[in-house]
Amino acid sequence: MALDSKIPAGPLGEKWTKHKGEIPLVSPANKRLIDVIVVGTGLAGSSAAASLAEMGYNVKAFCFQDSPRRAHSIAAQGGINAAKNYQNDGDSVYRLFYDTIKGGDYRSREANVHRLAEVSRNIIDQCVAQGVPFARDYGGLLDNRSFGGVQVSRTFYAKGQTGQQLLLGAYSALNRQIAKGRVKMYARHEMQELVVVDGKARGIIAKNLVTGEFERHSAHAVLLCTGGYGNVFFLSTNAMGSNVTAAWKAHRKGAYMANPCFTQIHPTCIPVSGENQSKLTLMSESLRNDGRIWVPAKKEDAEAIRAGKLHPNDIAEENRDYYLERRYPAFGNLVPRDVASRAAKERCDAGYGVNKTGEAVYLDFAAAIMRYGEEEAHVKGVNNPSEAEIKALGERVVEAKYGNLFQMYEKITASNPYKEPMKIYPAVHYTMGGLWVDYNLMTTIPGCFALGEANFSDHGANRLGASALMQGLADGYFVAPYTVGEFLSKDIRTGKISTDSPEFEAAEQAVRERTEKFINNNGTKTVDHFHKRLGKIMWNEVGMARNEKGLKQAIADIQALREEFYADVRVLGSANGMNPELDKAGRVADLIELGELMAKDALERNESCGGHFREEYQSEEGEALRDDENFAFVSAWEFTGVPAEAKLHKEELTFENVELKTRSYK
Amino acid sequence: MDLTLKIWRQAGPEAKGEMKTYPISGVEEDMSFLEMLDFLNEQLIEQGIEPVVFDHDCREGICGMCSLFINGEAHGPGRKITTCQLHMREFKSGDTIYIEPFRAKAFPIIKDLMVDRSAFDRIQRAGGFISVNTSGNTIDANAIPVPKENADKAFDAATCIGCGACVATCKNSSAMLFASAKISQFSLLPQGQPEAKERVLNMVHQMDLEGFGNCTNTGACEVECPKGISLENIARMNRDYLFASLSSNK
Structure with a gap:
């Protein structure tokens, strides 16, 4: 399948406005006939669920934590960028756009990044209106500070708890919709499988983590807002529960994974x-x-x-x-x-x-x-x-x-x-890679969208500080609620999606078999034992510095680890009822597969850029050597059965507005 | 160090629970309390014993998921920390440590040390928000200056992590500190004014429905709160509640 990024034509600064104006609308009466599933309730998920519900869609939201307020966005400390130029230091939408493109080492899409910079200003207005208590100066106006990679002060903050305050803001917007009955919230539920019907994402199999039951949930579209996969390294700044399962299940069902090797080491x-x-x-x-x-x-x-x-x-x-x-x-x-x-x-x-x-x-x-x-x-x-x-x-x-x-x-x-x-x-700390999405944030599976850290779209090979919160809220409040219209406008006559179809049956069956295999495995080693070993391989060979020999070794080691895991992992207890070890086993199984794909991606990218540093490609002073002639593309990987044999699709990156330069901070 | 752990085990919401004793050795000072429990669980699994279930996620004191009553104190010894921020250097070899769930009628036990705190979400849904739609054209963020003192106080109240230590600590299982934190945050900001009366009436009403007790001003909640949420918020809530009760149109 050829990749179509669907970037609108026209001058950079007008693309988003024009596109937004041209997206087909779904009338209020028809929105009531359309169901949307949102997986994950961090900044992207909460804000998307709340906004879609306000617009009139029927939303079901899922999180594995005991409350949507606990998603890991809560732990973001420093701040959120916005091109407000309140400090009068020469900031502008263009400058935020340029800093982000440059900071990402010229491996992101111009159109997406410009849109992000444009809506950044709305985010601050929206959050203040919600009662988010940003830091203020003695005059009562909003305060700013500086972050890495920029020479202006554009970061809004709430002490070292900015993520918490923004997430609680989005959580309050979500609560308002739950109270109205517009969002049905499923806490302590984890997505186990994506259900694809006639080539479109039409639902999920979710596990009720308290009872152990598997539930079928159908919808006209599924939004994955499930964060990043830093826990593939075992030790990371991610929360213990952060995992790749939702994104990986989508990948296995046909969603391409983009630039998985781009990892941010903070x-x-x-x-x-x-x-x-x-x-x-x-x-x-x-x-x-x-x-x-x-x-x-x-x-x-x-x-x-x-x-x-x-x-x-x-x-x-x-x-x-x-x-x-x-x-x-x-x-x-x-x-x-x-x-x-x-x-x-x-x-x-x-x-x-x-x-x-x-x-x-x-x-x-x-x-x-x-x-x-x-x-x-x-x-x-x-x-x-x-x-x-x-x-x-x-x-x-x-x-x-x-x-x-x-x-x-x-x-x-x-x-x-x-x-x-x-x-x-x-x-x-963060993973720039993620599910490949087009300009509408739709993956290669029609109807399956990815928002926030779960997608790859805005940060290229390196994310600038205080930009993750910006992207999560941009996607959730201001981008996806509009762009889903292009897909959903064709669904106004579809009617309710049945959960009795063979596709739902097969998906649930696959989940049951996987679960029972773990319970009946009778192995000798704990899930954490394997997770720690995976982490060591990843940190040593796919970490801050990588080379061809190490990456090849990593692929072989991970493949061997995967076999050993399935043969020897020990999960006690039963599949009926609460069993956190069992849930962890499923997550680690997916992280092992992902690790192999990350090593493959790093091996194929014969250049150093952003967070991806290949020892073979450096200057005499030890600075990264990027290769724009051969590698100015997004690597989008198609699952074929074995992660290391995934099929590569290239999305060429064209830069019409910025000149590709060696990134120098000297 | 060598420790004796006395841990509450309970198979399910309806099952009868009991304290079980687990000796553990090889605990290191630099371990966090939850890492010590991970360490125990690894050993239990190897012995074929089902691991102890407890809630946890971010492990840096901000998500509010971890709980635990340790030696009779919510989040254990030490002030202004959550259980995940408690380190084993606070204990010494030979200690016996009692580990129990947060106990309150409104927090039913799910399994072992894990409790159901969804009552907190329902209190928030009763009014813990400002009714503004996502539009992209609300007024400019700097259009309404907020005195720094009020903004700072609103922030302090807003740092509540919803862990429930206040409820677990209170002899009345009151959720006043939790509810008043959100009510105060919005009460101190101009954006929160239009819905202020309804908010305080509805949230307090929901708090009662959930089975939380009343406040008798012992101040234990403030002492045990990992974020140091001030009792001043309860006073503000009471004032707002009184004012709203007397002047509401409802």
């Missing part, structure tokens, strides 16, 4: 402390506004620190290597995430790491505390303040900005970041 996370660790915790990128990243300039100092013989505060200024400021003077500590992560890895690999595993660098607030302290002393009219006074004043300013993050750090590490620098290291 530079500022709390380093791994031990073998029994279950997840990694992010320290928001906003900290790089004020924190300076460094390692000791002398190897012997690093060794002494690792041995516990030297304290970082005792290292003199001239013996510190602020390597981001050194390598990238123009952007300094605010280079994009992929660049910052690789730079940290480079220093640690060279032997300058600062914790016992040798995999940590410092994020230091001492300079910022003094700077703010002096400012405060000035404002408060304190004459000749002592250093201790300045410090105390500065600490209060830093606390107001990042208090909850500092507290979170201290709880986890038992170290006080006001007094000594934080230790951080890169960790898996």
Whole structure:
């Protein structure tokens, strides 16, 4: 099947307005005849379900958590971008568009990204109207801060809990529709299979996680808003339950998976402390506004620190290597995430790491505390303040900005970041890849849409900070509710979709067989045992740096792991009733298959771009070497039975409005 | 470190539950409390014993999914943290730790340590929203300035994670802190005013329907709240409720 991205004709800035005006409308009376399923209730899912219900469609929404409010969007910390130009620093829709294209290393679609930048402004207006309490300045107007990869202040925030506040806003909009009976909410339900009838997505098989029952749900369209697949690495900043199952089931039924190897490794996370660790915790990128990243300039100092013989505060200024400021003077500590992560890895690999595993660098607030302290002393009219006074004043300013993050750090590490620098290291955080979608956000299965992190569309090979929240809400509030019209307008005479069809029967049967196989397997090893091994393979060979040999090895290792998993996994209990181990087994089975496809995708992409760094393709200075001549395309993979033998379809990327340049932050 | 765990096991909502004892060794200080339970579950599975069921998801203190009453305290010892943020360095080798579900009539047990908190969702649905449709042309976000003090207070109230520690801690199983957090957030913002009266009346009504108790001002909820939601919110809710009761058109 040839890929048709359905990008509207016309000048870039007019495409979306024109397209929106031309999408066939479904009359209010007919909307009542149309059912829509929304899977996942994060920013994309909640906002889409609420908006579609407001418009008049009958919506069923599903989440595996006990409440829609708990979806992992809740954990996003730093902020949400919007081209409001409230700071009058020269921001514009075009600049947000350009920064996003460049930040994504020229591997995203111009038209999609421009649309995202356009609607970004509506998102802020919408959220404020909903009562989202963004940070404000003393004049009562909205405050902004800067994020990596840009030179303007366009990030709106609510302390370090922006995701929480935005999600609770979308959750309140969803609640309003649930209360009206326009949305039927199914919490503690997980999608197990997509049902395709006559080539169109017409429903899902969902599992009631409390009773263990399988339920058939039909609809005229299915929206997958199920987030990313970072948990393929076992250790990531994702929630424990985050998984790829919904997207993977769609992939197996014909939806292409695009750029699966584009993974974002976030530079500022709390380093791994031990073998029994279950997840990694992010320290928001906003900290790089004020924190300076460094390692000791002398190897012997690093060794002494690792041995516990030297304290970082005792290292003199001239013996510190602020390597981001050194390598990238123009952007300094605010280079994009992929660049910052690789730079940290480079220093640690060279032997300058600062914790016992040798995999940590410092994020230091001492300079910022003094700077703010002096400012405060000035404002408060304190004459000749002592250093201790300045410090105390500065600490209060830093606390107001990042208090909850500092507290979170201290709880986890038992170290006080006001007094000594934080230790951080890169960790898996976000996946730019996902289900291939056209301009309408429809996958290659008609009627099956993918929104938010679950699709691939806007971030190219690297996502900029504070853009995930923007994309989730853009897709859910302002894009999908309109673009589904093109598909659904043909369904006004279809009538209710029956759940008694052979397709539903077969889908449910397949789910039952899979479940029973796990229960009756009588293996010897736990699900987590296999998940951890998968994670190690992925982190070592498909992580921050990749090469041909390692990727080939990873494919072989994952295939062997998959066989062993099915032969030897042990799941206790029964299929009737609540059984979280059983649910986890199903998720890990899909992550194993996905891991193999990620390695395949990384192997085929013979260039370095964004989060995908192939060791064979780098400059003498260790910077990524992109190959626009041969790889300016989206890799869309068609499932053929074995992930590593998936069929590649290329969507060529054409750039009519920006010039492809080497991404330089120097 | 070596520990003795006393854990509530209950096969289902109707089943009879009991405390079971599990000795565990090899626990590390850097483990979080939930990682310690993962560690226990791995061992139980190997022994052919069904693992302990508990709610958890983000493991960074924000989703509100984890619960647990640990040694008689919601989210265990330590202030302003959730169970997932509690680390084993707070305990010492030889300790006996009692682990129970959040208990309240309105939070029925599903299995082991997992409870049903859907009553909280129903309280929110009764009025925890501002009625604005998605249109893309609401007024500009900066058209209505909000005094910083009010915005900050609204934010503080809005940081409630809906975990239910307040209810589990309260001797009356009251949900006043939870409900008042949302009511206060909107009460402090200009956008929340048009529906303010109906909101407080409806949410309080729903709270009563769900079987939550009343507030007798012990303040235990505020102490145990992982986000430090202030009692001031309950006072504000009571004031709003009184005002709405006396002046509502209903």
